[in-house]
Each structure stands twice: as structure tokens, then as C-alpha cells.
Amino acid sequence: MTTRRSGGSERGAGGAPLCAGGPDLSVRLGPVALEHPLVDASGTFDLLEYARRYDGDYLADFPYAAYVPKTVTADARTGNPAPRVTETASGIINAIGLENPGIDAWIEGLPAWAGLRQPVIVSVGGNEPAQYAAVVAALEAHLAAAPAGSAPRIEGYELNISCPNVSSGLQIGADPAATETVVAACREVTGRLLLAKLTPNVRDVTEIGRAALAAGADGLSLVNTFKALVLDRATLRPFLGNRTGGLCGPAIKPIALRMLAEVAQAFPGVPLVGMGGVMTGLDALEFIACGATAVAVGAANFTAFEAPQRILGELRDELETRGIACVAEARGLALGA
Amino acid sequence: MGDAAAHTIGDHSQWAESSHCRVAGVRHFGAFAAVELIAPRVAGRAAPGQFVMVTVPGGGSLLRRPVSLFAAHGDRIVLLIEARGAGTERLVGLEVGESVDLAGPLGSSFPTAGVTNALLVGGGIGCAPLQYLADELGAAGAGVTAAFGFRDFRAARAAGAFSIDRLWVATEDGSVGRAGTVLHLLAALDVPPGTTVYACGPTPMIAAVQQWTFAEGLRGYVSLEAHMACGTGSCHGCVVDTARGKLRVCSEGPVFRLDEVTP
Numbered sequence: 105m106t107t108r109r110s111g112g113s114e115r116g117a118g119g120a121p122l123c124a125g126g127p128d129l130s131v132r133l134g135p136v137a138l139e140h141p142l143v144d145a146s147g148t149f150d151l152l153e154y155a156r157r158y159d160g161d162y163l164a165d166f167p168y169a170a171y172v173p174k175t176v177t178a179d180a181r182t183g184n185p186a187p188r189v190t191e192t193a194s195g196i197i198n199a200i201g202l203e204n205p206g207i208d209a210w211i212e213g214l215p216a217w218a219g220l221r222q223p224v225i226v227s228v229g230g231n232e233p234a235q236y237a238a239v240v241a242a243l244e245a246h247l248a249a250a251p252a253g254s255a256p257r258i259e260g261y262e263l264n265i266s267c268p269n270v271s272s273g274l275q276i277g278a279d280p281a282a283t284e285t286v287v288a289a290c291r292e293v294t295g296r297l298l299l300a301k302l303t304p305n306v307r308d309v310t311e312i313g314r315a316a317l318a319a320g321a322d323g324l325s326l327v328n329t330f331k332a333l334v335l336d337r338a339t340l341r342p343f344l345g346n347r348t349g350g351l352c353g354p355a356i357k358p359i360a361l362r363m364l365a366e367v368a369q370a371f372p373g374v375p376l377v378g379m380g381g382v383m384t385g386l387d388a389l390e391f392i393a394c395g396a397t398a399v400a401v402g403a404a405n406f407t408a409f410e411a412p413q414r415i416l417g418e419l420r421d422e423l424e425t426r427g428i429a430c431v432a433e434a435r436g437l438a439l440g441a
Numbered sequence: 442m443g444d445a446a447a448h449t450i451g452d453h454s455q456w457a458e459s460s461h462c463r464v465a466g467v468r469h470f471g472a473f474a475a476v477e478l479i480a481p482r483v484a485g486r487a488a489p490g491q492f493v494m495v496t497v498p499g500g501g502s503l504l505r506r507p508v509s510l511f512a513a514h515g516d517r518i519v520l521l522i523e524a525r526g527a528g529t530e531r532l533v534g535l536e537v538g539e540s541v542d543l544a545g546p547l548g549s550s551f552p553t554a555g556v557t558n559a560l561l562v563g564g565g566i567g568c569a570p571l572q573y574l575a576d577e578l579g580a581a582g583a584g585v586t587a588a589f590g591f592r593d594f595r596a597a598r599a600a601g602a603f604s605i606d607r608l609w610v611a612t613e614d615g616s617v618g619r620a621g622t623v624l625h626l627l628a629a630l631d632v633p634p635g636t637t638v639y640a641c642g643p644t645p646m647i648a649a650v651q652q653w654t655f656a657e658g659l660r661g662y663v664s665l666e667a668h669m670a671c672g673t674g675s676c677h678g679c680v681v682d683t684a685r686g687k688l689r690v691c692s693e694g695p696v697f698r699l700d701e702v703t704p
Contacts, residue, residue, distance in 0.1 A: 153674030153692060157457035157547070174677075182687055189670040189678030191504045191528075196670060203677050203687065353503055406504055406671040408496070409457040409544055 127423035128430035129416075131169075133398050134297045134322040134375045136223050136259045138169035141392060141431055142416055145352075145379050145402030146227035146262065146301075147174045147200065151217055154409070163219045167412040170222050171256070172400065175229040175264045178238045180206035184269060185345030190334060195355035195381075196403050197334050199269040199346035202229050207239045211246050214255040223259040225297065228290070231272040233282070236263055237289035244294050260297025262377075263290060263321075266328035268305060268350040274331070277303040280315035291320030299377060301325040302367075304356075309363045310370040323375030324367060325400065327360045353403040357381030361394050361438075368395020369439055383407070385418025392431060393438040456486060457673045459496070459542045464535050465517065471598030472524045473566075474533040481516035483545050489553070489574035490664050490696040493520070493545030494672040495532060502528040507669045507691070509570040509641075510546065511602070521569040521602055547672060549696040551662050553577055556637045560630070560661075561587040561605070562623050562650050564642025565596055568603070570664055574639055575605045586630065590623035590646065624649050637661055638699065648704040661699040665690050 129140035151171055155162035183203030190197055204210065226243065230236040240261055247258060265286055266277035276282040287300055300316035302309050304327040313324050329350025336343040360380025368376060378396030381403065382388050388399040404411040428434050466477035483493060487510055494505035506528050512519035524533040535541065551574050553559075559578050561571040568589045575585045586607040591597035594616035600608070609626045610618030619625055623646060638661030640650045647663055654661050667679035667690035674692035681690055684701040688694065 147677075148671075148675060150673075150675040154457065157455040157673060159456070183677065183680065186680060187668045187678075188680065189676060190668055191502065191670075194503070196503060198670065198676065198678060200677050203680070403503065406676060408459050408505075408542070409673065410459060 127420055127428065129420060131397055131431050133377070136170065136225070136297050138223070138398060140169045140416060141396070141398045142168055142388065142412060142419070143170045143225070143377065143398050143400050144168050144172050144405060144412070145400040146172045146264065148402040148405040150174065151220065163217060164221070166220060166222055167416065168222065169398070170225050171220060172225045172227055172262060174204060175202050175227040175267070176204050176207055176210045176239060177202060177229045178207055178235040180204065180209065187343060187345055190343055192334055192351065193355065195351050195353035196406065197332050197344065197349040197351050198329070199344045199349035201269050201346060202267055207242045211243065218254055218256050220256045222257070224256045225260040225262050225299065226258055227262045227264050227301070229264040229267060233286045233289045236286050237293055240290045241293040258296070260299065261290065261294060262299040262301050262325055263287060264301050264328070266301050266303030268303065268329055268331040268348070269346055274303060274305055277312065278306045280311055283312050283315040284319040287316045287319035287321045297322050299323045299325045301328055303328045304359065304363055305331050310366055313367050313371060317371060317374065323377065323397070325377040325379065326367060327356070327363055327380050330356055330359070352381065354381040354383055357387065361390060364391060364396060365394040365439060368436060382415065385415050385420070385422045388415060388419045389422045389434060390438070392434045393436065395436050395439055397435070455547055456482060457544045457547065459544050461540055461542055464537050464539045464541070467535060467537060468602065470601045471595055472533070473521060473599045473602065474535070475511060475519055475521050475602045476532070476535050477517055477519045478541070478543070479516055480518045480543065483543070484513045484516055484518050487513040487518065487546040488550035489577050490551040490570050491546035491548050492695060493518070493543045493547065495520070496542040497528040497531050498539065498541055499531060501531070504670055505544070505672060506532065507672050509664065509695070510573050511569045512573050512576060521566070521572070521599065523566040523599070544672070548691055549694055551639055551664070551696050553581060553583070556581070556583045558584045558633045558636040559586070560632060560636050560638050561585065562627070562638060562640040562642070563587065563589045564623060564646040565591060566599065567642030567664070567666065568599060570641055571639065572603050572605065588623045588626040588630065590626070590642070591617065622646070622649070624653060627653055632657060632659070640664070640699065644704045647702070651699055651702070651704065654699055662696055663699045663702055664695045665697060665702065666695070
């Protein structure tokens with residue numbers, strides 16, 4: 105289950121791709137070097153649960169270029185009442201509600217996956233700005249004091265200001281001023297990669313993106329799920345325990361691409377993690393063409409254990425078939441006139 | 442009952458990678474189908490109570506469907522599937538020679554060590570994992586009695602798939618077996634002391650069976666159903682409330698101790 109490596113090409117001294125040999129899948133997300141563009145979307149892939157169901161060493165065979173764990177908050181959260189998830193036409197709607205053990209217990213669990221060789225981008229949530237900064241600060245304090253080899257390579261943070269299934273998600277992520285406050289508070293306590301994850305449930309995603317970048321974010325992730333409603337067929341009442349949920353999967357891909365393209369055009373050169381219904385390598389390439397540096401795979405993780413390896417192989421084949429030598433060459437092809 | 446260690450919920454070596462499995466046989470019982478699959482990797486690791494995630498062929502469904510193991514022997518597994526929606530309708534319509542992708546066996550299993558008498562209580566499609574359990578208990582020499590409840594004649598067609606010597610059936614509309622629920626069956630049974638109760642079915646049935654079991658001074662296990670997305674512990678979509686807090690049916694379950702769930 106090893107991932108296919110790029111074909112021997114290297115980066116030039118200035119960081120520019122040389123594009124020699126086969127397709128070079130490596131990318132640079134701000135300061136973080138990735139072997140290829142694919143990462144998991146937060147909350148869709150539990151590394152240790154996969155490892156438990158795998159006969160080999162899953163940490164060694166981990167297929168994504170970086171690991172984005174499920175969102176962690178300052179305090180433990182039990183999440184929303186069941187049912188929490190169901191399938192819709194070409195989509196999945198969920199309302200988990202950021203269930204997590206809280207940052208203290210989360211930190212205690214780090215040694216169990218310290219052997220992961222890929223970088224980790226920690227998804228951080230909260231109800232108010234101070235809680236986001238508290239999570240980042242707690243982790244920074246831990247990393248500064250942690251013995252070598254006792255924690256994975258945490259190289260960045262993705263601020264989840266966009267979960268549609270908790271009250272704060274849309275309050276912060278739909279408000280430029282609140283977004284700025286959260287990002288600025290976190291920027292003060294870390295020098296690592298800082299991404300703001302944007303909600304699509306706004307009039308203009310670039311407005312929120314601009315606020316995040318102005319406050320010191322290095323890049324943007326988009327999009328989180330679309331606030332949506334699904335009914336129980338029998339009762340015609342809301343199906344999910346939380347009433348509304350967040351829609352993801354292929355149903356949202358065209359809207360996600362449009363929003364990503366708008367953001368990419370508004371902020372050239374800013375590292376972007378694109379996501380929204382990536383099921384195939386061609387889907388991933390489309391996100392790259394709309395300006396993504398890295399592409400997050402979410403719903404596809406629910407369809408098969410092997411989805412990441414398959415999508416990565418397909419992306420490589422797509423680039424090769426089209427004679428595209430490296431990811432950078434495909435980036436932004438859909439943009440401009 | 443045996444010692445406490447013998448009754449630890451099984452946590453088996455699991456396998457979440459997809460297997461491509463050929464359909465070797467199908468038996469239909471109304472809206473239900475018992476689908477036999479050639480699945481050596483699953484059959485070789487499986488235990489009663491575990492489930493598989495089945496990909497619906499044809500690409501019309503994104504999410505795999507969780508289906509408990511109805512039987513496993515040699516290189517074969519059997520799944521008892523009820524047509525409930527478009528995805529399960531497609532699975533019930535599988536034909537011999539077709540193939541499906543599935544991952545498993547997943548989840549915890551029913552403890553069986555040291556059990557001398559077992560009472561299997563099922564409701565609707567929740568009866569499915571109890572055949573595999575009856576097979577294992579019977580092979581180990583335990584006395585097995587089963588009480589199954591169904592809504593009506595159509596639902597009770599599923600009972601035709603089962604092969605359990607002492608199987609009692611009730612339907613709520615009285616069309617098959619005793620009129621009433623499994624609770625009416627339980628009230629009429631002579632249950633030996635120390636009997637282990639195994640239950641699987643809809644939530645109201647689980648709550649009633651739990652009360653009955655405690656009143657009889659017995660212990661038992663329950664397999665829970667839930668709406669799942671991943672089936673492999675990642676999405677936290679299938680949590681249930683338990684004495685140990687919210688737990689995932691797919692990962693910590695589906696089998697729990699009867700006294701730790703709060704249906």
C-alpha cells in the first residue's frame with residue numbers, strides 16, 4: 105500500500121520546479137513541503153482507526169501528503185444528537201458537531217502516532233477567538249517542551265471557522281471582523297503555517313478570505329460544507345438530530361470550484377487548499393486548475409479504504425497523459441481570460 | 442455464566458481494505474435476500490456480530506451499506522439484506538455471478554466462551570446476525586433458543602432464511618406465529634438460570650429486552666444499528682449513548698454489553 109513517488113525530478117534552488125522526468129507531484133504549501141497535493145479533509149479520516157484495521161504498518165504506509173486530523177477544540181465536545189449522517193443525491197449530509205476530546209486529552213494521544221513521517225496540519229475549532237488561540241498556544245507550549253520523537257511533525261494549523269453544525273461556525277466564518285480577530289489571535293502564538301478554512305455559506309468568499317489574510321493567515325482552505333436540510337421520508341420532519349447539516353460530496357464540486365477560482369483570482373500566489381467532492385484524480389486536477397496548491401479529499405474517504413491511493417494514482421495518470429510535467433504547470437489553467 | 446474474562450466483547454484483527462467478491466448464491470424471502478459471497482479474507486477472520494461495508498454496484502450510491510454477517514463458513518459469507526431504499530434494493534437484486542466490493546469483517550463480536558444456554562432475541566432485520574451466532578453457539582454445544590419479532594407477514598418472510606431448532610416467532614399483526622412482540626414470547630419461555638441473552642433489533646425492542654433481562658437477573662449483549670457513513674471509525678456519524686459516553690457503533694460496537702447501552 106505504498107504511495108507512488110514522483111519520477112525523480114527535483115526542485116531548483118529557488119524553489120521553482122525543474123519539471124524534469126515524469127510528472128512531479130510535489131508541491132509547497134507555504135513553508136510546508138508536500139510529496140504530492142493530496143491531503144485528507146478534516147474529520148473524514150482517522151489515522152489510528154485506519155491503523156487498527158491494517159495488517160502492516162499504517163503510519164509508514166499513510167497515503168496522504170499531510171495529515172489533517174479531526175477538529176480539536178479547547179474543551180471536550182460530545183457533538184450533536186443522532187442521527188448525524190445520511191446520503192443524499194450525489195452527496196452526503198452530516199451534523200457531527202465537532203465531537204472531540206479537547207486539546208489536553210488530544211495532546212496526551214500524540215505519542216501514539218508520533219511515528220508518522222508526513223507533516224500534520226492541525227484543525228482547530230472554538231466558540232470564540234480566545235478558544236482558538238488557546239488551542240494553538242497549548243499545542244505550541246507542548247511542542248516546545250516535548251521530548252524528541254514524542255509527537256508527530258506538526259507544521260501548521262487550519263482554523264475551522266466554518267463548521268455549519270455548531271453555532272459559532274457561521275458566526276465567525278461569515279463575519280470578516282470576527283475572522284480577523286480569530287486569525288490575529290492565533291497568529292500571535294504561532295509561527296507555523298496558518299490556514300483559515302472558509303465557509304461557502306456567505307455572499308462573497310473573497311471578503312472573508314481577505315480578512316483572514318490581512319490578519320496574518322498564510323493561506324486559505326475552501327470550502328467547508330454547505331448548510332443543508334434533509335427530511336425523513338416517512339415523517340417529513342428534519343432527519344438529522346441537529347435538524348440541519350453540512351452537505352459535501354460530488355453535489356457541491358461545481359460550486360466549490362467556482363468559489364476556489366474566485367479566491368485564486370483575488371489572491372494570486374496565496375497557498376490554497378481546495379476541496380469539495382473530490383472523488384477522482386481528474387477532480388483533484390480540476391481543483392488544481394482552479395488555483396489549488398493542495399487538494400483535500402473528504403467524502404471519498406467514506407467510500408473505500410483505498411480511495412486516497414486510487415485518487416493519487418489517477419492524478420498522476422492524468423498529468424502524464426496530458427503531458428503536464430509538474431503540478432505547478434497545471435495550477436491555475438482554468439483562471440484568467 | 443463463565444468468568445468475566447470470557448465475556449469481554451471481542452475486538453478482532455480487522456481488515457478494512459476492499460475485497461472483490463463473487464455472488465455464489467441468492468435466496469429470496471419477500472423483500473429480503475440471503476446473498477452468499479465467496480469472500481475468503483472476510484470469512485477467515487469473521488466472528489458473529491461483526492459486519493461488512495458493501496459497495497452498491499452501479500455507482501448510484503456514494504456510501505457503502507453496513508450489513509451484518511448472517512453466516513460464515515469455509516471461504517463463504519452470507520448476508521441477509523432487506524430492501525429498504527434504492528441502495529439495498531440493488532443489493533437484494535444481486536444475481537449469481539455478479540461481484541460486489543466489500544470491506545470487513547468490521548466491529549466487535551458477540552462473546553460466546555463459556556456460554557451453556559443462550560437466548561437470542563431479534564426484531565426485524567436485526568435478527569440477521571443471530572443466525573451466525575446460533576451456528577457458533579450450537580457448534581460449541583450451547584443450548585440455543587431464539588425469539589424473533591416482526592411487524593407483519595411481509596417482514597416475517599425473513600424468518601424463512603433462518604435455521605435454528607428452537608425458533609419462536611411473533612408478529613405484531615398476528616399473521617405469523619404468536620400475536621404480539623418478542624416480549625410476549627419471552628414471557629412464555631422457560632428460561633434456565635444463567636442464560637446469556639443476545640439481542641439485536643429496533644431501539645424500542647432493545648429497551649424492552651434490556652428491562653426484561655435485568656428483571657430476570659440475567660446478563661447479555663446487544664448489537665446496535667445506526668446510520669453510518671464510513672463504517673471504519675473516522676466520521677463519528679454512528680455514535681450512541683452508553684454508560685461509557687458516546688461510542689461509535691462501527692468501531693467500539695456494534696456489540697455492546699446490554700447493561701452499558703441506554704436505548
